[in-house]
Amino acid sequence: MGQKIAVIGLGSMGYGIAQSCLRAGHKVFGADVRAEAVERFQSEGGQSGALADHLGNIDTAVLVVLNAQQTEAVLFGEDGIAPKMKAGALVVGCATVPPACATHLAQRCGELGLHYLDAPISGGSIKAAAGQLGIMASGTPGAFDAAEPMLTACAETVFRLGDSAGMGSAMKAVNQLLAGVHIATMAEAMNFGLSQGIAPGTFLEVISKCAGSSWMLENRAPHIVAGDYTPHSQVNIWPKDLGIVGEIAQASGVETPIAETALAQYRRAVDMGLGHEDDAAVIKVYAKAAGLVLPGEDA
Amino acid sequence: MGQKIAVIGLGSMGYGIAQSCLRAGHKVFGADVRAEAVERFQSEGGQSGALADHLGNIDTAVLVVLNAQQTEAVLFGEDGIAPKMKAGALVVGCATVPPACATHLAQRCGELGLHYLDAPISGGSIKAAAGQLGIMASGTPGAFDAAEPMLTACAETVFRLGDSAGMGSAMKAVNQLLAGVHIATMAEAMNFGLSQGIAPGTFLEVISKCAGSSWMLENRAPHIVAGDYTPHSQVNIWPKDLGIVGEIAQASGVETPIAETALAQYRRAVDMGLGHEDDAAVIKVYAKAAGLVLPGEDA
Structure with a gap:
């Protein structure tokens, strides 16, 4: 059964991840500050409507933004998505961030009952679109279990680097x-x-x-x-x-x-x-x- | 018909080059300052006797020494081999040397009627022993023609980089x-x-x-x-x-x-x-x- 997956950040990597999740049969919400990227993704099969209306139902939010500041802002800033997600849902952090930042984000997600997978990506936009990324992942066994559908859709190789965020x-x-x-x-x-x-x-x-x-x-x-x-x-x-x-x-x-x-x-x-x-x-x-x-x- | 080839310098790369020339059916003289390396190579099929006695007959001298100074000393130093080689014979310089040095050596060899191939090597000792080196070569068409037997014996890939020494x-x-x-x-x-x-x-x-x-x-x-x-x-x-x-x-x-x-x-x-x-x-x-x-x- 498909999941409800939100991909936040539809740049060259995020767009490919969103496409790969779609192809795997999931319902995928694409979000980006650029309306044209969102519209293009919707026209290719993405879910329509505002992400905010669906946040309470999504299983996985994949953050493919530029850096640590943007990752933190999307999750916990004004209109941050983390407090609106359901308990047991998963946040996947793909941006390149300092390990200590990943550890901190995982802790704050945990306090809200959310799983956090520290999951930086390697491979470039062509591999992202083909669902053949290398993903350097670390997180709790629960986070890995929750991430299985997204990882299967997007990764050729998942490196399991440890049981806590930061090692990825x-x-x-x-x-x-x-x-x-x-x-x-x-x-x-x-x-x-x-x-x-x-x-x-x-x-x-x-x-x-x-x-x-x-x-x-x-x-x-x-x-x-x-x-x-x-x-x-x-x-x-x-x-x-x-x-x-x-x-x-x-x-x-x-x-x-x-x-x-x-x-x-x-x-x-x-x-x-x-x-x-x-x-x-x-x-x-x-x-x-x-x-x-x-x-x-x-x- | 096999050539008479001298390999000067039986270190990890030179020894493999000498072995590859032997395997290709050539008569190979190995020379090195370390007597044990020379003896080992002779026991494996190399020509016996002193190289000096055969210098007038060899077709190709392959220099696999450490640097420009050693290359120059072997060719033109006291007891240098270049003046004793026959006209039309070939010198192959494999050491990593400044391009201007290769140009200069080619010119001095030319004055003695010798071909010079500027031929640094890449690949490591295992590829040298297997006759699978990459050779970055430049020299006159005559030098390339003369080098054909040695290149065939030692190289997987020969990059022809130009008609004069220095580009290799x-x-x-x-x-x-x-x-x-x-x-x-x-x-x-x-x-x-x-x-x-x-x-x-x-x-x-x-x-x-x-x-x-x-x-x-x-x-x-x-x-x-x-x-x-x-x-x-x-x-x-x-x-x-x-x-x-x-x-x-x-x-x-x-x-x-x-x-x-x-x-x-x-x-x-x-x-x-x-x-x-x-x-x-x-x-x-x-x-x-x-x-x-x-x-x-x-x-």
Whole structure:
């Protein structure tokens, strides 16, 4: 029997999650500050009407918003949804947040009789739409039981990382440290190669088959080769996520000098006005400093 | 018909290249400063006797030594082999060297009537032994023709990067920038995760399936999980290879801040006495600074 699932945040990841839940036979309410996203989702089979009218009946609320502040506001802010949900319902937090924030949200949900699954996601918008995400999850056995329908609909792989919220977010921070550094390093290496006469297309062809390759290199380098910075994932993500890494590292007395250096490059990209471009655009920081011309640019 | 091939430098990569040439039916002379490596190779089918007596007859000399200085010394130093080789013979340079060095060596070989193939290698000792290396090659069409038997014996993939020496070494520098950063970032992220209660084995299991993965992470993280720092590739490689990257970058007016930060971590590892351990041991720099205990260490 299908569930009633609300997906809050219909961005590139949330929209795919909502579609995957629909395809699995659930009744899905899509919510977003952008009315056009909500209308588009309703036209594709989503439930109509205001989410507020149905909050007391939904089984699962999946939060796919930008950060910790938005997650907290959706749940407990003015018009927060948590106090209106029925006891035993489930909140799934997918945003990248500090582990301590996930722990705190789980505790406040628990006080209202709600389950909370700390469930950051990995895989990108195409995998989200295909129901093939990797989900780094932690929470009580009850939260995992309640999440079974949503996880089955959306995930190719569910990593069960522990019995309490926080471990999922910790693993996501680890993944973001690597992913953020790998994108910036791909840009650094491609620009370095360009200065030696190696065309971006040749770089991609050779390095993707060599020991210098990474998941992110294979995924993002083609954007630079094509000169196409349509934002599948924005530069703006990285000052946020590598900022979270830095906060955790500082609080834990751990050094992360490489992540800090990559963070500085993303901040330079934001300062250049590239925040809303695809994150591969961090290469423009390097190319501008070196006076090099990238594919798609005028010489 | 088999060739006469000399392989100079029977380390983990050179030994595998020599074995692969033997398996392909060539007569192979192995040379190394370590007599035991030479004897072992002779016992496995290599030619006996002193290389010096055969230099006038060999078709191809493959140099798999540590760096530019050693490559130059083998070719043109006291007792250098280049002046004793026959006209039309081939020198294959496999060490990671600055592109300008490869250009210079090719020119000096050309003056002696020798072909020179700029041919840095990628893939590790297991692929070297299996004849499945990736070779980033550049040189004249004549050099490529002369190298056909050796390349067929040793390479799974030959990247033809241009008609003159230097481009192969430039691509290798690009690869080493990425590979060196990826190993250090893997260590940084694993140590960061450890501080949050994520065991190295869990890190490897999850991240190798997520967007934060890299070729080097999948290859080196298992060493840390096993607490086994047997040097498949030494820490000492990275101050050298990232140093070459830095020299090229400076000469070309290109910024490489992430590579510089990784280089600093490897230098700290060398200062801790870890130079001859496997390069995954760079994690000990991080763990020591944070007071964390790695697998295989006493708490």
